[in-house]
Amino acid sequence: MIRQAQKRDYQEAAVLIYDAIHDIAHALTGEKQKENVLEQLGNYFIQEKNRLSYRNCFVKTVDDIPVGIIVAYHGKDAYELDEPIRTHIEEKTGKEAYFDQEADETDFYLDTLSVNPQFGGKGFGTELIQSMTTYANEQGFATFSLNVEESNYKACKLYERLGFIYKKTITINHHLYHYLVKTLS
Template structure:
């Protein structure tokens, strides 16, 4: 079953998000220690408005536990959704954080997709992607986008099989990503 995320999913959600975005999670939290990163991701998840808020997430449930997550939102909202994150990181580091733009403003943007490795290969990632695409379509978005690391050939093949195509290369947290878009 796939459902809207709920605040109480935070512990599992933070681990899934961390597993997917690792070094970006460190940048988004201003923390270097994994446990501190996970605690802050859990706090973000429970908040009402930021990029990884439970409001922007769907979860795949198996045996009453979230084993997969997709984080997605309107590209036009990305800058405002990052405000609480920029504020927190600024307080932690004492520096004005720079968060690289990840989405075009016209797209519905899939920020993060993660499935617990124990449940890999069962189509749960595809199901989560399709749920986000269906949601974007119902909301009237003409395109859905996501980023995939240049070296992640397996994921890129999955996305292309689902109709995503290369648009450009962008840099996020000093790593090169292919920005893929699907017309819906």
């Protein structure tokens, strides 16, 4: 079943998000140790407003346990959604926080997609993308975008099969990503 995420999903969500974004999770939390990164990702998840808030997530569940997650929001909201994260980083480090722009302001943006490896190959990632695509379309968005690391050929093929088309290459946290866009009806 796919459903809107709930605060109680925070532990599984933190692990799934970490599995998808690795070093970006360290940058977003200001933490070096995985245990601390997971704790802060969980804290972000239960907050009402930031990019990783449960409000921006759908989860795929098996026996009501989240085994997959998709995080998405409108690109025009990205800077505002990052404000609590920037504040946390600045308080923790004493330095100004800066994040690369991941989404065009006109696109509904798929920030993170992750499925527990024990449930890989079952189509759960595709189900999550299709659910969020339907949601974006129902909300009246014209385009749905995502980034995929250049070297992740398997994911590139999946996204192309689902109708996403290459638009440009961008840099996120010192890595090159293909920015793909799907036009919604």
